Amino acid sequence: MRELKETLRQAVKDLFNIDIEPELTRPEEQFGDYSTNVAMQLAAKLGKPPREIADALASKLQATEMVSKTEVADPGFINFFLSDRVLLDNMKRQPAKTYEGQTVVVEYSDPNPFKVLHVGHLYTSVVGDAIANLFEAGDAKVARVNFGGDVGLHVAKTMWAVLNELDYFSQNEPKKDIETIPEDQRNTWLSERYVEGAKAYEENPEVKQMIIELNHRIYDLFPKDSDKDPEFGHIYWTTRAWSYDYFNQFYSQIGTKFDKYYPESETIELGLKTVRENIGKVFEESNGAIVFKGEVHNMHTRVFINNQGLPTYEAKDVGLILKKWGDYHFDKSIVITGNDIYEYMQVVLKAIEQIAPELAQKTTHVTHGMVKVAGGVKISSRLGNIIRAEDVLAAANDANKQANQRENFDVALGAVKYAFLKNRIGADFIFDPAESVKLEGNSGPYLQYAYVRARSILQKSSNKGQLLDENLQADERSLVRKIGEFTEVVEQATAELLPSHICTYLYELAQNFNRFYEKNRILGDEKEALRLKLADAYAKTLKNGLQLLNIPVPEKM
């Protein structure tokens, strides 16, 4: 409420000749629509009791068009009650265009080709989508990007097992053709190879050596040229394509769409070049490797180029940040990852800060916790004791089907997404697929259903509703007040990078409406016109909010 803040600032200036930035908060409903603590802040400065200051300010602010009532409460809160007119107008507000003209790059999900998508990928995809959407709501130009390791030791491990499976290490001729793997099994088959390769790498020194050599051979395929190492190249490029197909298919299933994939292979050249150019300035040689000494910055040392001359993840990340900059010239770059790589990223960003300070300064690293699945989802030991992303969705879908004797993937997906999003980003949390689809209480389906109900009422009437009657009764007023908070919540969620605020708000909003709806008629009531308008504003807000979270909004369930 910019206007109210201005009025307040002016009043403080007039009365006490002090310039302050007054704080306006949303108090509990009983206390009013907005509240300020300026009197407490000024008390020490003025040497007066806060209550006295509050009284003076309140009487000065008594009668304005916006505010119908001002109250002072102990120890010195000033509470403002908005007029019904203003409250009704607030329902029409749009989120502030805080990021107009800005470009925001959001990187998330980041699965590695040749490996399986697990719950963690599902989680960061959901959270990343929501954060990206929030910035779009603030009018930013948003690029959703995805970084993944198509080169590196994990790929070499997979390729070893692939070659082994295709008889490349035996005397048998001819070798098996990669294309003979049935299409619907390809991705699982490939993920199993990774687990196999990783195991062999640990257990068999001979294999370990082969894998290390394969790693070089993979790097040597780049830059891409179909004539390089043709037989091996064919297998690599074919299986790599399988992985990206699988990713795209999965993302489309959950309604995610990336603007750009950054395979690690595309960041190597720039990463290596940048690190090498800065040896002696930022990086130094140590035991044959190129490292960044973090200790002077109260961090730890990390290797950027290993003693075989290959880039580690660190050098690739340097390349990635520079690539992103070249592609987007972003105002803000957000990278969402698990909190296990917090310290790692601190070091990388510190290194980049020495090379391109403005890029480090524009980058925000959001770290999230681990999703611990409570039960009801199978754990795949063949794929390395992980919970696959697709199994989580399947479990939610089954639970929903059982509870409702009917399949509706939108509901299952909404349940999972909401269960993920309602938690504050940061700490580990437990996800219970059965609980999330229960459709009661604070859940995605509750909100979807709330929307469906409201739409159903609206569709029964040809009356579009009107705001003729501006005398709101208590529960009408409460609903209007809540709807009007939406844009503020969106702005806060964006600024704090916390979509969970939207979840909390939407649930409170739906409860508010359900309470109203329980006690009052809409259709056929003498206040039908007003109430239809409220129901319409409510439904639209609910839909906007769910769409911001990228949760499906079905019209019927």
Next chain:
RNA sequence: GCCCCCGUAGCUCAGCGGAUAGAGCAUCUGUCUUCGGAACAGAGGGUCGGCGGUUCGAAUCCGUCCGGGGGUACCA
């Protein structure tokens, strides 16, 4: 050892400097032949991990201790 994150009701989590600490689930009690009840109303249940400090005011900020998780040179 050093660094980072987490510890709020039986369980899962909100709240992150303000007014009696909130919700969902679970337990118990009501409403109820619905504008779609996947709802609504109510009850019980809390040393906000412990101890200090800062502040008019601390679950929230700082210090310290305890408990859990993660990171700490050629993995990502």
